[in-house]
Amino acid sequence: MRESGAIDTIVQDIIASLKDLPGALLPILHGIQDKLGYIPAETVPAIAKALNLSRAEVHGVISFYHYFRETPPGKTTVHLCRAESCQAKGAKALEAHVKNKLGIDYHETTADGAFSLEPVYCLGLCSVSPSMQIGEELYGHASAELFDSVINAEEASA
Template identity: 70%
Template sequence: MNHLDWDKSTVSAVIDGLKDKPGALLPILHGIQDALGYIPSESVPLIAKALNLSRAEVHGVITFYHYFRETPPGKHTLHICRAESCQSMGGVALQSHAKAELGIDFHETTADGAISLEPVYCLGNCACSPAIAIDGEVYGRVSAARFDEIVADVRTQA
């Protein structure tokens, strides 16, 4: 989905369905992201008006929580574990390699829209550190070379 082609009717439906709940902002943000994959900046005024909040308040919550995306995600989401076990087993070098190979930082998407790179605290694969996950499939003992193989395989699945 093009960032400019956001679905106003979906956003409005989520807002209308949740705006009367106590503490509705987070459920609305989750609902929009679940439906569209991200929270379009164009939806912020609609959310603010429905909840009688300022646009700055809504935007502040979106940017505070790293879970929320303001741009459409890639076709595949690649998570790199940043927990202590993975870090001690080469995770920091793997993160650097991944960012360089993909040409993006965390919370960004490759120029071709194929892969979004996200940090995660733990994938529960500590015995096989460092670990990554692509679209929920976990890989352990990931070296730079293995990372490149996994990414190449994912790209061919397009």
């Protein structure tokens, strides 16, 4: 975990480099999340001040877009596709299994910080639905068994 001073420096650098862009709020939020993995609540006042927005406006954008996280992500993020093709091919059963196995819901992180679970609305693998992404790896024809084997391998390598 980074200390507060380091986070402040990173955020100030991102704000300074992007604040003059038209519609700078989204690029700034993406920049912070790309660098830190999430958007810490304590950064909202600095963002608001730099863009002459209220803290409520900044928070409203963060909370509106599911992509943005307000808490640190787990070491590995699991994305489950929720698009129509995947739903038609059994994604609901896979979703139930993953949530049960990890003990979390969407937008949550396991207590040990190992895994976060996020929905995604297309991974571009419609011909091999259902699909999932674990870390950087994409998987088609995803099943409970495939998920378990990948997660068990991740846990073993940790």
